[in-house]
Amino acid sequence: MSQRDIGYHRHMARWQPDARGRLEAAAFELFRERGFEQTTVADIAARAGLDKRTFYRLFGDKREALFSGSERVEEALVKVVAETDAAPFEAVVAAFRQMAAEIFADRRELVRMRQSIIESSPELQERELRKTGALLAAVTAALRAKGFDETTAILATESGGTVFRVAYARWVSPDSDASLADLIAEVATELSAITSSSPGRR
Amino acid sequence: MSQRDIGYHRHMARWQPDARGRLEAAAFELFRERGFEQTTVADIAARAGLDKRTFYRLFGDKREALFSGSERVEEALVKVVAETDAAPFEAVVAAFRQMAAEIFADRRELVRMRQSIIESSPELQERELRKTGALLAAVTAALRAKGFDETTAILATESGGTVFRVAYARWVSPDSDASLADLIAEVATELSAITSSSPGRR
DNA sequence: CCGAGCGATGTCACGTGGCGACATCACGAG
Protein backbone atom coordinates (compact mmCIF):
# COMPACT_ATOMS: atom_id res chain seq x y z
CA MET A 1 0.00 0.00 0.00
CA SER A 2 1.00 3.62 0.32
CA GLN A 3 2.70 3.05 3.65
CA ARG A 4 6.09 4.69 3.76
CA ASP A 5 9.20 3.01 5.02
CA ILE A 6 7.49 2.56 8.34
CA GLY A 7 6.32 -0.42 10.34
CA TYR A 8 4.07 -3.18 9.24
CA HIS A 9 0.42 -3.90 9.60
CA ARG A 10 -1.75 -6.62 8.15
CA HIS A 11 -5.12 -7.24 9.64
CA MET A 12 -5.45 -3.99 11.50
CA ALA A 13 -2.40 -1.99 12.38
CA ARG A 14 0.29 -3.84 14.17
CA TRP A 15 3.53 -2.08 14.85
CA GLN A 16 2.92 1.30 13.34
CA PRO A 17 5.59 3.78 14.35
CA ASP A 18 5.39 6.38 17.08
CA ALA A 19 2.63 4.75 19.05
CA ARG A 20 3.25 7.21 21.85
CA GLY A 21 2.90 10.25 19.66
CA ARG A 22 -0.23 8.93 18.02
CA LEU A 23 -1.82 8.24 21.37
CA GLU A 24 -0.96 11.71 22.61
CA ALA A 25 -2.48 13.25 19.50
CA ALA A 26 -5.60 11.10 19.75
CA ALA A 27 -6.02 12.01 23.40
CA PHE A 28 -5.59 15.69 22.69
CA GLU A 29 -8.22 15.61 19.95
CA LEU A 30 -10.73 13.64 21.97
CA PHE A 31 -10.29 15.75 25.07
CA ARG A 32 -11.10 18.79 22.97
CA GLU A 33 -14.05 17.19 21.23
CA ARG A 34 -15.81 15.47 24.13
CA GLY A 35 -13.95 16.67 27.20
CA PHE A 36 -11.58 14.74 29.44
CA GLU A 37 -14.07 12.78 31.52
CA GLN A 38 -16.28 11.91 28.58
CA THR A 39 -13.29 10.33 26.88
CA THR A 40 -12.48 6.74 27.59
CA VAL A 41 -9.00 5.28 27.45
CA ALA A 42 -10.40 2.72 25.04
CA ASP A 43 -11.57 5.60 22.84
CA ILE A 44 -8.11 7.09 22.74
CA ALA A 45 -6.50 3.78 21.92
CA ALA A 46 -9.07 3.05 19.23
CA ARG A 47 -8.50 6.37 17.49
CA ALA A 48 -4.77 5.65 17.49
CA GLY A 49 -5.45 2.17 16.12
CA LEU A 50 -4.24 0.52 19.28
CA ASP A 51 -5.55 -1.27 22.32
CA LYS A 52 -6.39 0.03 25.77
CA ARG A 53 -3.65 -2.13 27.24
CA THR A 54 -1.02 -0.59 25.01
CA PHE A 55 -1.96 2.85 26.21
CA TYR A 56 -1.26 1.81 29.77
CA ARG A 57 2.09 0.38 28.76
CA LEU A 58 3.18 3.77 27.44
CA PHE A 59 1.45 6.05 29.95
CA GLY A 60 1.05 5.49 33.63
CA ASP A 61 -2.25 7.22 33.54
CA LYS A 62 -5.03 8.60 31.41
CA ARG A 63 -3.86 12.09 32.40
CA GLU A 64 -0.26 11.51 31.47
CA ALA A 65 -1.13 11.69 27.79
CA LEU A 66 -1.40 15.45 28.22
CA PHE A 67 1.83 15.97 30.17
CA SER A 68 4.63 14.57 28.07
CA GLY A 69 6.60 17.75 27.48
CA SER A 70 7.65 18.15 31.07
CA GLU A 71 10.96 16.31 30.79
CA ARG A 72 12.20 18.76 28.18
CA VAL A 73 11.08 21.69 30.27
CA GLU A 74 12.87 20.32 33.27
CA GLU A 75 16.08 19.81 31.33
CA ALA A 76 16.02 23.34 29.97
CA LEU A 77 15.40 24.81 33.40
CA VAL A 78 18.09 22.85 35.17
CA LYS A 79 20.61 23.57 32.44
CA VAL A 80 20.30 27.32 32.77
CA VAL A 81 20.33 27.27 36.54
CA ALA A 82 23.46 25.15 36.56
CA GLU A 83 25.29 27.39 34.12
CA THR A 84 24.28 30.80 35.45
CA ASP A 85 26.27 32.34 38.25
CA ALA A 86 23.83 34.89 39.58
CA ALA A 87 22.01 35.16 42.88
CA PRO A 88 19.58 32.24 43.28
CA PHE A 89 16.29 34.03 42.65
CA GLU A 90 17.72 35.82 39.64
CA ALA A 91 19.10 32.57 38.31
CA VAL A 92 15.73 30.89 38.54
CA VAL A 93 13.98 33.77 36.83
CA ALA A 94 16.57 33.72 34.08
CA ALA A 95 16.03 30.00 33.65
CA PHE A 96 12.30 30.46 33.23
CA ARG A 97 12.83 33.26 30.71
CA GLN A 98 15.23 31.18 28.69
CA MET A 99 12.97 28.12 28.80
CA ALA A 100 9.99 30.21 27.78
CA ALA A 101 11.83 31.47 24.74
CA GLU A 102 13.02 28.01 23.75
CA ILE A 103 9.91 25.97 24.29
CA PHE A 104 6.78 28.05 24.68
CA ALA A 105 7.31 31.05 22.46
CA ASP A 106 6.16 29.66 19.13
CA ARG A 107 3.42 27.37 20.42
CA ARG A 108 1.13 29.90 21.97
CA GLU A 109 -2.06 28.67 20.34
CA LEU A 110 -1.30 25.05 21.18
CA VAL A 111 -0.56 25.96 24.77
CA ARG A 112 -3.86 27.82 24.98
CA MET A 113 -5.80 24.80 23.79
CA ARG A 114 -3.97 22.54 26.21
CA GLN A 115 -4.59 24.91 29.07
CA SER A 116 -8.28 25.14 28.30
CA ILE A 117 -8.48 21.37 28.49
CA ILE A 118 -6.71 21.34 31.84
CA GLU A 119 -8.92 24.03 33.28
CA SER A 120 -12.00 22.02 32.40
CA SER A 121 -11.10 19.14 34.70
CA PRO A 122 -10.11 19.16 38.37
CA GLU A 123 -8.27 15.89 37.88
CA LEU A 124 -6.06 17.45 35.26
CA GLN A 125 -5.46 20.50 37.41
CA GLU A 126 -4.23 18.28 40.20
CA ARG A 127 -1.88 16.53 37.88
CA GLU A 128 -0.54 19.81 36.58
CA LEU A 129 0.21 20.95 40.11
CA ARG A 130 2.09 17.76 40.74
CA LYS A 131 4.08 18.15 37.53
CA THR A 132 5.12 21.71 38.23
CA GLY A 133 5.99 20.63 41.75
CA ALA A 134 8.36 18.03 40.37
CA LEU A 135 9.83 20.63 38.03
CA LEU A 136 10.51 22.98 40.89
CA ALA A 137 12.05 20.21 42.94
CA ALA A 138 14.55 19.63 40.16
CA VAL A 139 15.38 23.33 40.06
CA THR A 140 15.86 23.34 43.82
CA ALA A 141 18.24 20.41 43.49
CA ALA A 142 20.21 22.25 40.83
CA LEU A 143 20.51 25.22 43.15
CA ARG A 144 21.63 23.06 46.02
CA ALA A 145 24.25 21.51 43.77
CA LYS A 146 25.72 24.97 43.39
CA GLY A 147 26.24 25.27 47.12
CA PHE A 148 23.20 27.20 48.29
CA ASP A 149 21.58 26.00 51.47
CA GLU A 150 18.27 24.20 51.38
CA THR A 151 16.06 27.03 52.57
CA THR A 152 17.54 29.56 50.19
CA ALA A 153 17.21 27.12 47.31
CA ILE A 154 13.59 26.37 48.06
CA LEU A 155 12.56 29.98 48.60
CA ALA A 156 14.26 31.14 45.42
CA THR A 157 12.74 28.29 43.42
CA GLU A 158 9.23 28.76 44.76
CA SER A 159 9.38 32.50 44.23
CA GLY A 160 10.56 31.99 40.70
CA GLY A 161 7.78 29.49 40.19
CA THR A 162 5.23 31.98 41.44
CA VAL A 163 6.53 34.58 39.04
CA PHE A 164 6.31 32.13 36.20
CA ARG A 165 2.78 31.03 37.01
CA VAL A 166 1.49 34.58 37.13
CA ALA A 167 3.26 35.55 33.91
CA TYR A 168 2.09 32.36 32.25
CA ALA A 169 -1.50 33.03 33.23
CA ARG A 170 -1.29 36.45 31.64
CA TRP A 171 0.37 35.09 28.54
CA VAL A 172 -2.27 32.45 28.06
CA SER A 173 -5.15 34.83 28.58
CA PRO A 174 -6.75 35.71 25.25
CA ASP A 175 -6.17 39.46 25.54
CA SER A 176 -2.42 39.51 25.74
CA ASP A 177 0.24 39.72 23.09
CA ALA A 178 3.43 40.43 25.02
CA SER A 179 6.12 37.76 24.97
CA LEU A 180 6.24 35.36 27.87
CA ALA A 181 9.87 36.22 28.64
CA ASP A 182 9.01 39.89 28.96
CA LEU A 183 6.03 39.15 31.17
CA ILE A 184 8.23 37.09 33.45
CA ALA A 185 10.65 39.97 33.84
CA GLU A 186 7.82 42.35 34.66
CA VAL A 187 6.27 40.13 37.26
CA ALA A 188 9.65 39.45 38.86
CA THR A 189 10.16 43.13 39.63
CA GLU A 190 6.61 43.38 40.97
CA LEU A 191 7.31 40.54 43.34
CA SER A 192 10.47 42.14 44.66
CA ALA A 193 8.50 45.25 45.51
CA ILE A 194 5.91 43.33 47.45
CA THR A 195 8.08 41.15 49.65
CA SER A 196 10.63 43.77 50.65
CA SER A 197 8.64 46.25 52.68
CA SER A 198 9.54 47.47 56.15
CA PRO A 199 8.34 45.58 59.24
CA GLY A 200 5.16 47.68 59.10
CA ARG A 201 3.42 46.28 62.13
CA ARG A 202 0.86 48.79 63.32
CA MET B 1 -29.38 -0.40 76.35
CA SER B 2 -26.41 1.61 77.42
CA GLN B 3 -26.73 3.91 74.44
CA ARG B 4 -26.87 7.50 75.55
CA ASP B 5 -29.35 9.98 74.16
CA ILE B 6 -27.93 9.30 70.76
CA GLY B 7 -29.32 7.60 67.69
CA TYR B 8 -30.77 4.17 67.38
CA HIS B 9 -29.60 0.87 65.99
CA ARG B 10 -31.31 -2.46 65.91
CA HIS B 11 -30.03 -5.11 63.57
CA MET B 12 -26.71 -3.54 62.77
CA ALA B 13 -26.14 0.14 63.27
CA ARG B 14 -28.64 2.36 61.60
CA TRP B 15 -28.50 6.01 62.37
CA GLN B 16 -25.60 6.17 64.75
CA PRO B 17 -24.47 9.75 65.31
CA ASP B 18 -21.58 11.52 63.64
CA ALA B 19 -21.26 9.22 60.67
CA ARG B 20 -18.85 11.65 59.09
CA GLY B 21 -16.55 11.75 62.05
CA ARG B 22 -16.56 8.00 62.41
CA LEU B 23 -15.69 7.56 58.77
CA GLU B 24 -12.85 10.05 59.04
CA ALA B 25 -11.47 8.25 62.06
CA ALA B 26 -11.78 4.86 60.40
CA ALA B 27 -10.03 6.13 57.29
CA PHE B 28 -7.22 7.65 59.32
CA GLU B 29 -6.64 4.42 61.20
CA LEU B 30 -6.71 2.23 58.14
CA PHE B 31 -4.46 4.50 56.13
CA ARG B 32 -1.91 4.24 58.91
CA GLU B 33 -2.27 0.50 59.29
CA ARG B 34 -2.29 -0.66 55.67
CA GLY B 35 -1.49 2.46 53.68
CA PHE B 36 -3.80 4.52 51.49
CA GLU B 37 -3.85 2.39 48.35
CA GLN B 38 -4.17 -0.84 50.27
CA THR B 39 -7.28 0.49 51.95
CA THR B 40 -10.59 0.07 50.23
CA VAL B 41 -13.53 2.40 50.62
CA ALA B 42 -15.58 -0.61 51.61
CA ASP B 43 -13.03 -1.29 54.37
CA ILE B 44 -13.40 2.21 55.74
CA ALA B 45 -17.16 2.03 55.69
CA ALA B 46 -17.14 -1.39 57.32
CA ARG B 47 -14.95 -0.22 60.19
CA ALA B 48 -17.33 2.67 60.76
CA GLY B 49 -20.28 0.29 60.67
CA LEU B 50 -21.60 1.80 57.46
CA ASP B 51 -21.88 1.07 53.80
CA LYS B 52 -19.66 2.07 50.92
CA ARG B 53 -22.49 4.10 49.44
CA THR B 54 -22.86 6.15 52.60
CA PHE B 55 -19.20 7.05 52.46
CA TYR B 56 -19.67 8.50 49.01
CA ARG B 57 -22.66 10.49 50.16
CA LEU B 58 -20.55 12.24 52.79
CA PHE B 59 -17.25 12.49 50.90
CA GLY B 60 -16.76 13.17 47.24
CA ASP B 61 -13.76 10.99 47.21
CA LYS B 62 -11.69 8.41 49.04
CA ARG B 63 -9.07 11.12 49.54
CA GLU B 64 -11.46 13.64 51.00
CA ALA B 65 -11.70 11.70 54.23
CA LEU B 66 -8.25 13.07 55.08
CA PHE B 67 -8.92 16.70 54.18
CA SER B 68 -11.88 17.84 56.19
CA GLY B 69 -10.23 20.55 58.24
CA SER B 70 -9.62 22.84 55.32
CA GLU B 71 -12.80 24.88 55.67
CA ARG B 72 -11.84 25.97 59.15
CA VAL B 73 -8.35 26.86 58.01
CA GLU B 74 -9.75 28.90 55.17
CA GLU B 75 -12.11 30.78 57.46
CA ALA B 76 -9.35 31.61 59.90
CA LEU B 77 -7.07 32.84 57.14
CA VAL B 78 -9.65 34.99 55.44
CA LYS B 79 -10.81 36.48 58.70
CA VAL B 80 -7.37 37.78 59.64
CA VAL B 81 -6.64 39.08 56.16
CA ALA B 82 -9.92 40.96 56.08
CA GLU B 83 -9.40 42.55 59.48
CA THR B 84 -5.74 43.45 59.21
CA ASP B 85 -4.75 46.74 57.66
CA ALA B 86 -1.13 46.06 56.76
CA ALA B 87 0.66 45.75 53.44
CA PRO B 88 -0.60 42.68 51.55
CA PHE B 89 2.35 40.34 52.05
CA GLU B 90 2.58 41.23 55.73
CA ALA B 91 -1.15 40.69 56.11
CA VAL B 92 -0.95 37.23 54.60
CA VAL B 93 1.99 36.26 56.78
CA ALA B 94 0.13 37.53 59.83
CA ALA B 95 -2.88 35.47 58.83
CA PHE B 96 -0.80 32.31 58.59
CA ARG B 97 0.80 32.97 61.94
CA GLN B 98 -2.54 33.53 63.60
CA MET B 99 -4.06 30.45 61.97
CA ALA B 100 -1.08 28.35 62.98
CA ALA B 101 -1.51 29.37 66.59
CA GLU B 102 -5.25 28.71 66.55
CA ILE B 103 -5.42 25.46 64.71
CA PHE B 104 -2.08 23.71 64.39
CA ALA B 105 -0.24 24.57 67.56
CA ASP B 106 -1.59 21.89 69.89
CA ARG B 107 -1.96 19.11 67.34
CA ARG B 108 1.60 18.63 66.29
CA GLU B 109 1.70 14.88 66.69
CA LEU B 110 -1.57 14.43 64.86
CA VAL B 111 -0.38 16.64 62.04
CA ARG B 112 2.81 14.62 61.76
CA MET B 113 0.89 11.39 61.41
CA ARG B 114 -1.40 12.92 58.81
CA GLN B 115 1.53 14.29 56.88
CA SER B 116 3.31 10.97 56.86
CA ILE B 117 0.22 9.40 55.33
CA ILE B 118 0.07 12.05 52.64
CA GLU B 119 3.72 11.70 51.78
CA SER B 120 3.27 8.00 51.23
CA SER B 121 0.87 8.44 48.33
CA PRO B 122 1.19 10.57 45.18
CA GLU B 123 -2.58 10.70 44.90
CA LEU B 124 -2.85 12.30 48.32
CA GLN B 125 -0.07 14.72 47.52
CA GLU B 126 -1.97 15.88 44.46
CA ARG B 127 -5.07 16.40 46.51
CA GLU B 128 -3.15 18.38 49.10
CA LEU B 129 -1.79 20.67 46.42
CA ARG B 130 -5.28 21.26 45.16
CA LYS B 131 -6.57 22.00 48.65
CA THR B 132 -3.85 24.51 49.44
CA GLY B 133 -4.44 26.06 46.05
CA ALA B 134 -8.08 26.60 46.93
CA LEU B 135 -7.05 28.04 50.27
CA LEU B 136 -4.74 30.51 48.62
CA ALA B 137 -7.40 31.48 46.12
CA ALA B 138 -9.68 32.43 49.00
CA VAL B 139 -6.92 34.53 50.53
CA THR B 140 -6.35 36.24 47.21
CA ALA B 141 -10.04 37.03 47.00
CA ALA B 142 -9.97 38.51 50.49
CA LEU B 143 -7.08 40.72 49.46
CA ARG B 144 -8.86 41.82 46.32
CA ALA B 145 -11.90 42.70 48.39
CA LYS B 146 -9.72 45.15 50.26
CA GLY B 147 -8.91 47.00 47.07
CA PHE B 148 -5.57 45.54 46.00
CA ASP B 149 -5.16 44.79 42.33
CA GLU B 150 -5.17 41.23 41.10
CA THR B 151 -1.46 40.84 40.50
CA THR B 152 -0.48 42.27 43.86
CA ALA B 153 -3.02 40.07 45.59
CA ILE B 154 -1.78 36.93 43.88
CA LEU B 155 1.89 37.62 44.42
CA ALA B 156 1.41 38.44 48.08
CA THR B 157 -0.72 35.36 48.60
CA GLU B 158 1.62 32.99 46.81
CA SER B 159 4.64 34.38 48.59
CA GLY B 160 2.90 33.98 51.89
CA GLY B 161 1.96 30.47 50.92
CA THR B 162 5.55 29.67 50.10
CA VAL B 163 6.67 30.97 53.45
CA PHE B 164 4.08 28.86 55.18
CA ARG B 165 4.97 25.69 53.29
CA VAL B 166 8.65 25.99 54.14
CA ALA B 167 7.95 26.79 57.77
CA TYR B 168 5.42 23.98 57.95
CA ALA B 169 7.90 21.49 56.53
CA ARG B 170 10.40 22.46 59.20
CA TRP B 171 7.80 22.29 61.93
CA VAL B 172 6.67 18.84 60.91
CA SER B 173 10.17 17.46 60.61
CA PRO B 174 11.00 15.32 63.63
CA ASP B 175 14.01 17.37 64.76
CA SER B 176 12.32 20.67 65.39
CA ASP B 177 10.67 22.10 68.44
CA ALA B 178 10.17 25.77 67.61
CA SER B 179 6.63 27.02 67.32
CA LEU B 180 5.11 27.19 63.87
CA ALA B 181 4.30 30.88 64.24
CA ASP B 182 7.91 31.67 65.02
CA LEU B 183 9.15 29.60 62.11
CA ILE B 184 6.84 31.47 59.78
CA ALA B 185 8.24 34.78 60.93
CA GLU B 186 11.80 33.55 60.41
CA VAL B 187 11.16 32.27 56.93
CA ALA B 188 9.34 35.45 55.96
CA THR B 189 12.40 37.56 56.63
CA GLU B 190 14.58 35.10 54.74
CA LEU B 191 12.31 35.41 51.75
CA SER B 192 12.47 39.18 51.78
CA ALA B 193 16.23 38.98 51.63
CA ILE B 194 16.23 36.68 48.65
CA THR B 195 13.79 38.46 46.36
CA SER B 196 15.01 41.98 46.91
CA SER B 197 18.52 41.91 45.52
CA SER B 198 19.93 44.34 42.98
CA PRO B 199 19.65 43.59 39.25
CA GLY B 200 22.90 41.64 39.60
CA ARG B 201 23.29 40.54 35.99
CA ARG B 202 26.93 39.76 35.42
C1' DC C 1 -52.74 5.25 68.09
C1' DC C 2 -51.85 5.16 63.46
C1' DG C 3 -50.58 6.25 58.84
C1' DA C 4 -48.13 9.69 55.79
C1' DG C 5 -44.11 11.80 54.96
C1' DC C 6 -39.19 12.27 55.38
C1' DG C 7 -34.28 11.75 55.89
C1' DA C 8 -30.54 8.71 56.42
C1' DT C 9 -29.10 4.41 55.05
C1' DG C 10 -28.56 -0.11 52.50
C1' DT C 11 -28.79 -2.83 48.03
C1' DC C 12 -28.05 -3.60 43.33
C1' DA C 13 -26.16 -2.82 38.92
C1' DC C 14 -23.18 -0.59 35.90
C1' DG C 15 -19.31 1.86 33.38
C1' DT C 16 -14.60 2.81 33.78
C1' DG C 17 -9.63 2.92 35.40
C1' DG C 18 -5.81 0.29 35.89
C1' DC C 19 -3.18 -4.07 36.02
C1' DG C 20 -1.49 -9.07 35.85
C1' DA C 21 -1.12 -13.17 32.93
C1' DC C 22 -0.99 -15.18 28.74
C1' DA C 23 -1.38 -15.51 23.67
C1' DT C 24 0.09 -13.70 19.29
C1' DC C 25 2.40 -11.52 15.67
C1' DA C 26 6.40 -9.63 12.90
C1' DC C 27 10.80 -9.24 12.60
C1' DG C 28 16.12 -10.30 12.82
C1' DA C 29 19.85 -13.51 13.84
C1' DG C 30 21.74 -17.94 13.51
Add this chain to the structure above:
DNA sequence: CTCGTGATGTCGCCACGTGACATCGCTCGG
Protein backbone atom coordinates in the same frame (compact mmCIF):
# COMPACT_ATOMS: atom_id res chain seq x y z
C1' DC D 1 14.00 -22.57 8.60
C1' DT D 2 13.70 -21.98 13.29
C1' DC D 3 14.01 -19.65 17.30
C1' DG D 4 14.05 -15.73 20.17
C1' DT D 5 12.59 -11.13 21.14
C1' DG D 6 9.88 -7.08 21.59
C1' DA D 7 5.67 -4.88 20.75
C1' DT D 8 1.00 -5.73 20.78
C1' DG D 9 -3.75 -7.86 21.61
C1' DT D 10 -6.98 -10.62 24.66
C1' DC D 11 -8.99 -11.87 28.86
C1' DG D 12 -10.24 -11.45 33.46
C1' DC D 13 -10.11 -9.06 37.67
C1' DC D 14 -10.80 -5.64 41.49
C1' DA D 15 -11.60 -1.12 43.11
C1' DC D 16 -13.58 3.60 42.28
C1' DG D 17 -17.53 6.19 41.83
C1' DT D 18 -22.61 6.81 40.72
C1' DG D 19 -27.68 6.32 39.53
C1' DA D 20 -31.96 4.02 40.79
C1' DC D 21 -34.57 1.94 44.01
C1' DA D 22 -35.77 -0.29 48.46
C1' DT D 23 -35.91 0.09 53.46
C1' DC D 24 -35.64 1.60 58.03
C1' DG D 25 -37.07 4.41 61.97
C1' DC D 26 -38.34 8.78 63.39
C1' DT D 27 -41.86 12.77 63.56
C1' DC D 28 -45.99 14.86 63.07
C1' DG D 29 -51.01 15.53 62.00
C1' DG D 30 -55.32 13.32 62.50
